[in-house]
Amino acid sequence: MKKFPDNFLWGAATSAHQIEEYSCNNWSVWEKKNAKKWAQSATEKWQLWQQKKFPEMFEAENYISGRATEYYTRYEEDLDLAKAGGHNAHRFSIDWARIEPRDGEFDSKAIEHYKNVVRAISERNMEPFVTLWHWTHPLWLEERGGVLAKDFPEKFAHYAHIMAEALGESVKFYVTLNEPTSYIAGGYIAGKWPPGEKNIFHMLQAYKKLSSAHNLAYDVIHKQQENVHIGFTNILWRFKPSKNTLFHRALIRFAYYFTNEKFLRMTQDHNDYLSVQYYFSVTLSLMGIVKEKNTTFVTDLGWLIDPKGVYESIMFLKKYNLPIYLTEDGLADRSDMKREKFIRDNLAQVQRAISDGADVQGYFHWSLTDNFEWDKGFWPQFGLIEIDRKTLERKQRKSFWVYKNIIDRNAI
Ligand code: FCB
Numbered sequence: 344m345k346k347f348p349d350n351f352l353w354g355a356a357t358s359a360h361q362i363e364e365y366s367c368n369n370w371s372v373w374e375k376k377n378a379k380k381w382a383q384s385a386t387e388k389w390q391l392w393q394q395k396k397f398p399e400m401f402e403a404e405n406y407i408s409g410r411a412t413e414y415y416t417r418y419e420e421d422l423d424l425a426k427a428g429g430h431n432a433h434r435f436s437i438d439w440a441r442i443e444p445r446d447g448e449f450d451s452k453a454i455e456h457y458k459n460v461v462r463a464i465s466e467r468n469m470e471p472f473v474t475l476w477h478w479t480h481p482l483w484l485e486e487r488g489g490v491l492a493k494d495f496p497e498k499f500a501h502y503a504h505i506m507a508e509a510l511g512e513s514v515k516f517y518v519t520l521n522e523p524t525s526y527i528a529g530g531y532i533a534g535k536w537p538p539g540e541k542n543i544f545h546m547l548q549a550y551k552k553l554s555s556a557h558n559l560a561y562d563v564i565h566k567q568q569e570n571v572h573i574g575f576t577n578i579l580w581r582f583k584p585s586k587n588t589l590f591h592r593a594l595i596r597f598a599y600y601f602t603n604e605k606f607l608r609m610t611q612d613h614n615d616y617l618s619v620q621y622y623f624s625v626t627l628s629l630m631g632i633v634k635e636k637n638t639t640f641v642t643d644l645g646w647l648i649d650p651k652g653v654y655e656s657i658m659f660l661k662k663y664n665l666p667i668y669l670t671e672d673g674l675a676d677r678s679d680m681k682r683e684k685f686i687r688d689n690l691a692q693v694q695r696a697i698s699d700g701a702d703v704q705g706y707f708h709w710s711l712t713d714n715f716e717w718d719k720g721f722w723p724q725f726g727l728i729e730i731d732r733k734t735l736e737r738k739q740r741k742s743f744w745v746y747k748n749i750i751d752r753n754a755i
Pocket of ligand 1: 358361521522525578620671709716717725
């Protein structure tokens with residue numbers, strides 16, 4: 344048995360829009376606009392085995408978050424489950440659109456609600472990790488250009504200030520932004536996420552806006568509280584070249600820069616910790632990402648399971664000499680046949696990185712429960728806890744107990 348460091352944080356991560364019922368933000372509008380189209384184009388997007396196994400992908404309803412998992416009203420039930428799973432930390436996000444439904448107007452009831460959520464987490468002896476922007480913001484801001492709005496950084500920092508003031512000393516860890524580069528790629532290059540653009544100039548602007556939003560919020564929160572730990576969560580990609588040529592190697596370097604590195608550089612000196620969110624490795628050719636042919640070592644989404652990337656991602660961050668948290672790590676696996684091995688294999692890579700000197704201090708599995716997976720809707724199921732789509736009944740999967748066992752021993 345190999346031990347994890349003492350005081351290691353163990354938990355699960357969630358995000359507001361994916362679990363809270365009846366959100367009204369940039370994403371809820373986007374999904375309503377696109378649901379039909381996504382259902383109709385499922386044949387082009389997914390392989391035959393996926394189409395057969397998950398026929399919900401052909402229904403427009405699958406792509407509307409709607410009542411989601413009703414976490415907004417049932418959070419205590421879910422936090423009890425997290426507690427029963429041995430978790431000593433919990434990552435969740437605040438929906439800015441609920442807090443500031445109109446420009447400059449803050450909803451005291453919504454603020455009170457999130458204070459109660461934090462209280463409920465702390466009462467269960469879990470450390471709250473609070474994400475301030477997990478890809479959703481108010482509609483009035485989206486109408487002004489979303490993250491490209493002239494005053495996006497200032498508006499974000501002001502909202503961060505309001506929340507940090509309200510939550511006070513009960514929160515020690517803030518995530519300003521979740522995976523800014525995923526949002527930039529989805530919204531400004533691939534055009535599949537809001538605001539649906541394919542515009543390289545806007546992409547570069549989005550890097551600027553989001554990094555200054557992070558930096559400003561970092562300063563504002565630290566002005567109020569010196570002792571909090573602030574960072575952003577970072578998607579880390581693992582690229583493999585389709586051929587070993589100079590061109591391919593240059594291409595990989597370019598891809599690494601825009602995905603894993605650029606945002607880190609733009610926020611240098613404004614991070615108290617660094618984060619790893621690594622989901623898969625991909626092969627890159629000069630034409631782009633090569634379609635994955637492997638159907639064995641893949642998740643329900645067809646994402647290649649490649650634990651080495653966990654080690655590489657952590658070691659890539661080691662040079663910055665900051666504490667590292669895996670703020671998300673998980674897989675879509677409805678039958679729960681692969682989750683146990685996935686957790687063990689990935690944690691073995693975390694231990695390898697710790698043995699090689701990386702200061703890893705916590706791990707959050709994505710996700711506590713099944714939820715709404717953005718433009719893919721409800722069919723991919725990431726939960727340690729399964730949720731019945733009709734009754735919303737919660738049921739722990741086998742891997743939930745496997746994870747508990749690891750936490751109880753603080754070892755694998
Ligand atoms: C991450 C997102 C998270 C979830 C997982 C599967 O990129 O941060 O909300 O969708 O992927």
